[in-house]
Amino acid sequence: MEADRRCSEPGADDWYAAAVVTTCMWLADATYAPPWGRPHPARSPATDRELRAYPETIEGELVAAAILLQHRPDLVRSRPGWAEGISATLRWAWHAGPPPLPGVRATESSQT
DSSP states (O other): OHHHHHHHSTTOOOHHHHHHHHHHHHHTTOEEOOSSSOOEEOOOTTTOOOOOOOHHHHHHHHHHHHHHHHHOHHHHHHSTTHHHHHHHHHHHHHHOOOOSSTTOOGGGGGGO
């Protein structure tokens, strides 16, 4: 996936791409294996909670991502593009919007 490639480049600090990967993992109900600790289900991208991706929680995450820009200026500074990446991915997956990154196809979201 394009987002994985962008995140794995040396010196990468691409919060937008990281948000795309995180959101796809959550939507796919994937397991996250951190470099430390135990593997666990991917957490919701905007609220960082242990939620499964259901219609209600997906819509809630979309709303939460939109208000991150207003309520978390520290996050906006420390992770530029994070909220935008979450929003773009959820609009793509949930509302059939444009892909969050060029070259991303709908079938790739299930491969994360």
